[in-house]
Amino acid sequence: MKKMPATQEAGIFDESALVAKAREGDLAAFNELVNSYSRKIFRLAKHITQNDEDAEDVLQETFLKAFEHLGDFQGQSKFYTWIVRIAVNESLMKLRKRKSDRSVPLDEPVDTGEDTVVREIAVWDENPEQKYSREELGQILDEAVQGLRPAFRTVFVLRDIEELSTEEAAEALGISVPAVKSRLLRARLQLREKLTRFFKRKGDDVFAYM
């Protein structure tokens, strides 16, 4: 019978033990880390780059760089947060290359105050997601996220889709905690506004606010 890795035998995903083994060149240990996080990294890259091909490049670059530089990983943060940071940087590089605009993603967005203006207020249907098929809903949600500016989109994806804490998102993006909070608020409010157009209860008035 094939011997199970120690981490699986114990039924516990012991990340630090895997990282330690991988650092010594244990490919099987590193592949366990790859298998644990590759789906999340691919989804994250796809959300930021909005492109399957770029997302695959980012996925590969992320794990190859992680493997190459495992010796630099100090273990003070989680391995996942560390590779998220690599994946975010790789994704943003893809965006910059594509748009030939080096200022796009990580610069502080200009605070015009307009991002927190609420224009539409309407009660949603009780279970709005049931109005649409799973595919239609996925498309609506994807398009809404894609409509956000990269700086807001990246924070929303890390916080509300990948469920990183505010501090982890700040670390992954190399920005301050207040910057994460501010961008997240704007992202959530803008998405709420976009989704209201699809999910509002019929007959409800829509009006401006603030």
Add this chain to the structure above:
Amino acid sequence: MLTCKEFLQELNDYLDETGDIELRRRIESHITQCPNCFVILDTTKKTIQVYKGVLPQTLPQDVHSRLLKAVERKCSEKKLRAGLPGIQH
């Protein structure tokens, strides 16, 4: 009582349950008296919920296979550079 603008500024901490009890009390008091802010709170909460669990985490098999192959190549290169034996199959 909070103004609507203050309510918006504090909305995230309320939704993430990171604000203190006094702030929660003030927000809850505000939304009982302000129907617009009640709707904003409710629909923002639903916005976050609808994203959780709906967007799939799928990784096409061929993408996964290419990733594992690329990692294996990198591992061989690294061992070669370090003068260690290659990967044993």
